[in-house]
Amino acid sequence: MLYICDENFKRLGIIGSFSYLLWRKRYSSYGEAELHVDVNAQNIELLQKGNILFRKDDNEAMYIYYRGFKEENTGVERLVIKCFSLVKWLDRRFLWGIYVYNDTPENIIRSMIRTECIAPSIPERRITQIKLAAAKGFGIPIQMQNSYGNVLEQTEALCNTYEIGIRSQFNGKELFYDLYEGINRTINQSENPRCILSKNFSNVLSRNYEEADNDFKNTVLVAGAGEGLERKRASIEQGSGLLRRELFVDARDLSDKKRVDEEEVPISDEEYTLLLKQRGLEKLLDHEEFLSFDCEMDVTKNNTKYGRDFYLGDIITIRDDRLRIIMNSRIVEADEVYQNATKSVFVKVGKSVPTLPEKVRKMVK
Template sequence: MEIKIPSVRILDRDFNLLGEIDDYESLQLTRRFYRSGEFELHIALHKQHVDKLQKENIIVIDNKGHKSGIIQYRQIGQDDKGIETLIIKGPTLGGALDRRVTVTDNFDRVRGPAETVMKHYVNNHLINSSVVARRVPFFANATNQGRGKETPWQTRFEPLNVVIQEIAEWCDIGWYVSLDYTSHKWVFEVLEGRNLTAGQSDRPPVIFSHDFDNIESQSFVDSDQQYKNIGYAGGQGEYEDRLIQMVGSGSGLDRREVFLDCSSAEDAAELVEMGNQKLSEQKRIITFDGRILDTRSFVFEKDWDLGDIVTVQNKNWGLTLDSRITEVKEIFEPESKIEVSLGDEIPTITQFVKQLKNNVKRSG
């Protein structure tokens, strides 16, 4: 696949340009819809401006500032030929949310469109915290347009990045942080994506299929291993006095039950809402991965991009799937390529164990 190798600019937090690199060995950039992505750069140690690749400096891979990351890891190694190489890694700018927890005396509760709820928490815990030392002066929210479905939310002493990811997944809306060169701000914004499926007629459809010679190295997962469809949401109270509300539906052998700890719910109505949110985390996992080929049928970042809903077809597998592009990985090497993931993210063992612990936690 012919991909133009981008140059990498290095900035400090004050937007000062420290250097620009276009002669590196390898660069991988992963952007995600529901959470921050990451990057990894390999470069020979003797090359120009390598000394500027220091922790907490910013790398920028596009002119719009959407593809930017924070250097958080450095590794220097030497191969058997004596060539010294620097490896740097870090999250995209959204990784800054990982540096805050939702500090509050009582639960920080809010209700509104997903965008309003997400920007509320970013504002309260990163931009305009009541504790001055928690504020980041160069962080800002984009103008709130009230996008996404209506949802209530509450949080207390949780990682901010996890809260934002959970809201995004529940409301099926994405987010990212980009650089604004005019205001010298890091700007938090939501991303809705476009419907580009074969069944709609508002926009030219995007179809990834062997018939179009635009996809290879495919992998499809359809898993019910962690799926639950009935939740018993446990609210306030102890033992027999604890308020329990059932959410979901299912019967017979197809009924899959789980207990959901929702002890922070204030009343029965909020308990049901929270129960539905927690139950949604134990959904069926349907995911599709593939390497996109450049046949000029669909141009990346013009005809399709992260967050868009597209159609995937594989006639040999009897598969036709309309799904959202939830991850895009750009690999810039001698053989550059683009890899995409559609649908649900497969939980890791750590995530699964944590989910089980949250479900069985009880206040009495």
């Protein structure tokens, strides 16, 4: 059963039946949903763009951004609804100025959300529906500078770089953005119950494995403020010979000055080097070696269940004797699919090889 409310969280009604529902959650970004329902007056009225879908058994809520009508092969018409999780509301704001941060990634993200969405200096920029969950206090301080960046894009960059999860927790009345870290459930630790996904353990129905290093880089030279030989630079270097793969990053947008008490003062060389290295880390993330394992869980088995024995963001062990693979990696995406009165669960571990449209988007940034 799906509950519907408007963007101010006023309850509007329920959707009691549907022919298809995909509920996709991501660890370091916003989730998605797709819903197919009968074409009738009630569904057309409830499922308007901007309205919010939520479930009693899940704390993630989704807002509608697309409506369409589709005729199936059987001749039956369906109303098709597509949604994004409420985390994507962050896409509606950018950093209204130049910011220099020296704090943990968690606190930097919280500061961006608070300054640009919850309590901005311009009242019209405030998004009253958003609150922040309690801080967890994880991570170590980093140096970061950004000028006029999109809040969602900067949040995703930090979450991906430092393996942080972000979710929108909605209880039907209030919305809280929450930053968290998944739990280590691999075979290499003994603090938490272990989780192993494997056909050998009968908890996986099907799997797809892929790896690629065609765009892999492990060394980066970042050039910032200044001209010619006076230009400030920093590097992160790994490997030698053929194992060393180099990348150059033009970070001229990183200013070597900051505002203090309405005055512009120089940033120390030590601080600025850290800013350049932070930019380098973010760019190296776009050039990682890709290693991904997608699998369909067997929901009829009781030995390992998603949502009970492991969760989105947890680090688990994948074992496949036929492929000779044993890998410890994070659950980065989870799909729940409801169709024809059956439920399927698919989880994605690691980072998939990017599609051509994804590559193009990175190139134009």
